[in-house]
Amino acid sequence: MPSDGLTRGSVPYAFSSRMMGVQSSVIRDLLRLAQRPGMISLAGGLPSPLTFDVEGLQHAADDVLVNSSSRALQYGLTDGQPALKHELARLTSSRGAAVDEHSIVVTTGSQQGIDLIARLLIDPGDVIVVERPAYLAALQTFALAQASLHTIESDASGARVEDLDALLGAIGASGKRVKLVYVVANFANPSGATLSRERRLRLLRTVVERKVFVIEDDPYGELRSFGTFVPPLIALAAEVPGAAQWCGYLSTLSKILAPGLRLGWVVLPPVMLDQAVICKQGMDLHSSTFTQEIAAKYLASGRLQARLPSIRTAYRERNEALADALDRHLGDRIAYNRPEGGMFLWARLNDAVDASEVLRHAIEEGMVFVPGSAFYADCPDASTLRLSFATALPAELDVAVQRLARALDRSVVPPRTTPG
C-alpha cells in the first residue's frame, strides 16, 4: 500500500523525510507582529525603502519594455541573461575579485543560491560547517537538505577558523563526510562580525588541505560603515595555491537595489557551475528574465555606483544611532560589538536574562527584535538577541531601545549562582 506507513498525526500524507526537520522561520512570524500600528521593528532585515531607486528602476523598466520586450518577457537561459551576467561580473570585480561572466549563475535571490549549492553537494547526513550563530534562512535550507550541522564559534573578528582544521579532522574520524563550509564574512547575519583578512586566508588554506568547499555569502559587503575593506574569499584565493577550485561566492541585489526583484548570483568554479545550471533547470528553469533585464539596464546606467555612498551613509547613521541608544539606555545591562557595517547588531543580555521573555514584554512596549536562540545550529544561548537597524529611522531606533529598556525592567533576572 502506498503511503499509510508514514502518516504524521492525523495528516493523511506521507511527506518526505526532509520535511520532518524543517520549521517555519520565527522571523517571518515576528514580521506579522511588526506590522501592528506604532510597533517599531528591529526584527527583520528589510532594507529601508528610502534606499530604493524607484525613478531609476522606472527608467530601466520603460527601456526594457520599449526596446527589448520580446527578450525580457520570453523564456531565458538558465544561467541568466547575458547582459545581467556581464554587469554582475563587473560588480563582483569591483569588490576585488576579477571574475568572468561565464563563472556566474543568476539565482532567485541569494537564498536560492544557498539552496542550489546544498542540492549540488549534500546527501542526507553530510556535514555542513556553519558559524555559531549563523544566518537563520541558511540553517532552514540546510535542514531541508538533511545536512548534519557542525559549528565554529564566532567572535568580533568572525568565525574562529583556527578551530576548523581540528573540527574537520574530528568529523572525518567519525566517518561523516564534510561537504561544505558556509560563512558570511562581511557584517554577518546575525553576529555583525567581519572575518579578518588573516582568518580568510587561514580558512582558504584549511579548505584546500581538507578538500572541502567553502561558500562565502556576501549580501552586505557594499554596506560598510567603518573600518577597512577586506577582499572576498574568491579574491584572496589568488594568494593560496589550489584555493580557486575550493571556494565560491554568493551575493544579491536585495540589499543594494531591491529585494523584490529577487535577484542574486553565485560565482562557482567551472565543473561546479555546470552542475549548478543543470540543477537550476529542474528548480525553476531560470529566474525572471524581466527583472534580470531591468536590473541589467539599471546597473549599466551607473546609477547604483552613484547612489551607494548615500545608501552607506543611511545605514551608518542607523548603525551609530542604535549603538549610541544602547549605550545611553541600557549601559552595562547589555554587551555587544559595534558592527563595521551591514544591518545587524548582535547583543547579549547580562545577568543571563532570557531574551524570549524580554521579547514578550517588548512587544507590549511596542518594539520587536529576534531572540538569538533562533540562530544557533546547536546549544542556543538564550540571553542573546539580534537587533536590526536596517528598517527604522535613527530617531525610531532610540525610542525602540527605550522600550527595550522598559521591557528589560519588567523581565525576571534569574538568581545568581554563587560559585563554590
Added chain:
Amino acid sequence: MPSDGLTRGSVPYAFSSRMMGVQSSVIRDLLRLAQRPGMISLAGGLPSPLTFDVEGLQHAADDVLVNSSSRALQYGLTDGQPALKHELARLTSSRGAAVDEHSIVVTTGSQQGIDLIARLLIDPGDVIVVERPAYLAALQTFALAQASLHTIESDASGARVEDLDALLGAIGASGKRVKLVYVVANFANPSGATLSRERRLRLLRTVVERKVFVIEDDPYGELRSFGTFVPPLIALAAEVPGAAQWCGYLSTLSKILAPGLRLGWVVLPPVMLDQAVICKQGMDLHSSTFTQEIAAKYLASGRLQARLPSIRTAYRERNEALADALDRHLGDRIAYNRPEGGMFLWARLNDAVDASEVLRHAIEEGMVFVPGSAFYADCPDASTLRLSFATALPAELDVAVQRLARALDRSVVPPRTTPG
C-alpha cells in the same frame, strides 16, 4: 577525510547522489541551434511574442512603481502577494474550480511548483507515476528528487488511467511507496492529448482508494482550439467523495501572459499547503514581488480576458497550419492525432525511422524539432517526435514541414522485418 571517496572522474568535488542521475535538457541544447539564421524552430515551447501584451504590462509596471513601489520592491510573503493570489484564485475559479486564495502558493513558474511538490513528498526511491510520454522538465525535476518513475501509456484521450490501479497495486506489492501521480490533462506536453472527463473521474477514484496524491499540471488549459472544455481535477473532485484532499493543481502565467515574469501557482489542500510554504521559504524566500504586483495589476485590469480569444485564435491557426502541412507534405509517412489545443503535436514516423537521425538532416535543411525519446521515463520509442506550433507563423510551419519531408527523404529506412 572529507570527500575523496566520491570523486567523479577527474572532478575533485563529491557531488550529491541526486546530481548523478540528472542531465541537461536536450531541448535547451536544441534551442541554441534554433537561433541560427534561417532556421525554423518547432523545438521549443516558446510562446509567440505576438501574444505578449507589452502595452498592458507597461501600464501595470508604471502603476506599480508609481503607487506601490515600497511594497513591490520589498521582501514579500512566501505564499505570494495577496493581490496576485486574489487574481489567481479568480482565474482558477473561471476554469471551473472554485478555489480560495488561501489555498494558493505563488511559485517561480510552474516548474518551481513541480519541484516544490516533489520535495514535499519524495524521498529517494519513492515512486512517481507519469504519463508515457511525459513533460521533459518534470522528468528532470523528478530525477533530482531521486524518484523511481513508473509510467502509464497515453493515447488520444490522455493517460490510460484504467491501468493505474493495477500498476499501483503491483508497485505496492513490490514494497515501494507510491507518493505522486503527475499528469498534464489538457493538451499534454508532449503528447498533445487531452484527458477525457471519464478518465479524470476514474483517476480521482483511484487515487482516493489508493491514497496517492495526484497533481494536475495545467499550463495550456486556456489555449483550447477545438472540442469541449473539460474541468480540472480539483473541480471534478467535488463529484468524488474524499478526492479534494488527494489532488492539487499547478498552472502558470507563462503561456497566457509572459514566461519572463516567471510566475506560476499551485493549489493544494490545507496541510500540504502549510508544508509547501515552509519548503519554499528555504528555496527562495518568495517569488519576485515586483513581477507579482505587476501581474496582479494586469489581471485586475481585465485585459487578459479581453485578449484570450485572440491568443486562442493565433494558436488555433498554427495548430491547423501544422496539421494541414503534415497531411499535405508527409501524408502516410507520419501518424498523429490533431491536438485540441495547446502548443504541441506528437507524431510517429512510419516505417520505424529514427527521429534522431531525421533531426540531423532536418537541421541541415533548416528546421529543428525534438526527438520523442527525450520524453520517455522508460523504453523510449525512437520513431516519435514532438512538433511545437507555438513559435513559428503558419506560413513558416508549412516551410518547416517541407524541410522535414526532405530530411525524411534523406533518412535511412530500416529494412522491414518480414514476419514468420
